[in-house]
Structures are given as C-alpha cells and as structure tokens.
Amino acid sequence: MKELLKELCALPGVSSWEDRVRDFILARAKPLAQTLRVDAIGNVIAFKQGQKATGNKLLLTAHMDEVGLMVRSITDEGYLKFATVGHIDRRVLVGKRVLAGPNLLPGVVGLKAYHLVDRDEEKNVPKLEAFYLDIGARNKEEAQKLVNLGDVAAFDSPVEDFGPHLLKGRALGGRMSCAVLLKLLEETLPMDCTFVFTAQREVGARGAFGAAFSVQPDIALVLEGAAAADVAGVSGHQKGCGLGKGVVLPFMDKGVLVDRSLFETLRALAEEEQIPWQLREGTTGLGDATAVQRAASGVRTAVLAAPVRYPHTPATLAHISDMEGVLALTRAFITHLSKED
Secondary structure (H helix, E strand, C coil): CCCHHHHHHCCCCCCCCCCHHHHHHHHHHHHCCCCCEEEECCCCEEEEECCCCCCCCEEEEECCEECCEEEECCCCCCCCCEEEECCCCCHHCCEEEEECCCCCEEEECCCCHHCCCCHHHHHCCCHHHHHHHEECCCHHHHCCCCCCEEEEEEECCCCCCCCCCEEHHHHHHHHHHHHHHHHHHCCCCCCCEEEEECCCHHHCCHHHHHHHHHHCCCEEEEEEEECCCCCCCHHHHHHHCCCCCCEEEEECCCCCCCCCHHHHHHHHHHHHCCCEEEECCCCCCCCCCHHHHHCCCCCCCEEEEEEEECEEEECEEEEHHHHHHHHHHHHHHHHHHHCCC
C-alpha cells in the first residue's frame, strides 16, 4: 500500500491537469474493471462486478487532483506571475520548488527579499500579487519559449518516509484515498461497486458533481483527507483529529450533513472490526461529498477520511496505519451493504 501511494504522489496532478495521475489509474484499473471510461471533465469511472448484482447502488469516490499555481502573466524580466489553483496559504509559498508546465520545468516561488521590505510590509502576509515564479529566464522572450499562459505548476516535493511511522509529501489526502480504491479494485467484492476517481475537487468539487449525475447511485461513500489538529498552538476545544489515532468519521462540513444512518453504520462497523476511529470536530471546506449528495434527486452520502497534517502544502504528513484503517473500514462497509435486501 505504501509503495502504491508513493507512486501516486510522485505524479503531478493540479486541478484540470490530472493527466499523469489519470493515466496511472487507468493502467491499473483496466484489467480489473468490467467497464472503464473517462467522462468529459476528466473523471475516471470504473465499474466492477461483485458476487451480488446490485448495479449502481454504491458509489465510491476519491479525488485525483491537487492544489497548485497557474501562470497568468509574464513580466518583462522573465518572471511568471500566477494565481492559485485551489486554496493555498500564502505563508507557505516563498522559496518553494515547483515543476511548471507540461514539461515539468523546475522553478522556485520568489518574493522581495526580507532585507528590502519596509516596517509595514514586515507586519503583513504579502498579497499574492507580490509573489512570482522564477524559472531562470533572463527576459520575457526567453520565458515565453519555456511556458505558456495557463500552464500550471505543482509543488516539487517527493513523498518519503518521515520518522518511524509517518509519510511526508504533497497531495497525500487525495492520493491515499485513490490508493485505497485501487486496492479494492484488486479484490473480489461482495457486491457491484462503481469507483470514481474525481477531477477538479480542489476548485469546487466539479468532477464529483458530474460523476454523481452520471452514475446516479443510491449510496455514496466519499474518501478524503481530514485536516489534523494535533499541532503546536492548538488546544482544548479546538483540538480535532490526530495522526495515528484511526480513521476519521466526519459528520458535517460547510456543505453537507452526512446521512445519519450511514454514519452510525460506519461507527458500528469500526467498533465490531476493532478499527480505531475518531471524530472530527467543527466544520471544514466544501468537498466531493457536497456535490455528490445534491446530485439528481439526492444521494445518501457518508464520508470516511484519513487525518493529514499541513494539507495543501508541499510537506503534508500522514500515518500509514490510518490509511490502512480506511481500507479496512471501506471493505467492511461494502460487505455490510451487500447483505441488505
């Protein structure tokens, strides 16, 4: 499982540029699924027959994409001004290495040097307009030969072991979820399942919305990462889920209230299977569950997550045991549903 995750995280996949991740998933899924297709927005939709014919009853989703940067202009000096693709905290940008454009051109995020800022600038986080990408070009004409407006840049951050139990890298939340779905595709399943690897989750769950309309399932289980709160400076009622403490069972965010019955089913299964689990307190941003739940005439939707520290940065941290717990609980959930009439 860990090696599969490392392969997935090595592939850049900024929203709308998920091609490398999609091609990897298609190659892995092709010999395993009965039907396999890519829809108009770029989702991979795989149907796998199970021991019980249930059609489109169950949809399982994970997102392929990641946050990144998009080139919006080039200065006369050859620097690339950019917009963010998805939410990125500006405080983490300066000095970060990136891979820009389809040829993965090395670059670095630049900003006016600290010793050149005045006292007012020193007190504030710089606006996005102050940042730029430096690709080593001497002028605008040279830069235009290397990149185009609309090209994206992904953080250049390989996934690697971090201490005895953790992994460090970018895009771990989504790619862990994709790894879980790929492992399930390899198994003999007790019921039919539709697997969707969604595109453009980080820019408003656009892929999940179309996929849910296309599949029109009765039940959906959305796999994702959950922002951990076991970090310095967070205490008391602010504390949420933590790494290595088990799978996360979210019950709400800003856009979705999880189906109560499915939530209780997941919690009961976790107890029965002795799978460590935890709740995530408070609300978070919108995700694929929001789009899926509202599709067509509505879909009963639940969410299962692995906690990650520092999401949307080049150095996200995750615990491998939490991902294994997500796999085990998803497997138990499928088995439970297969026994229903």
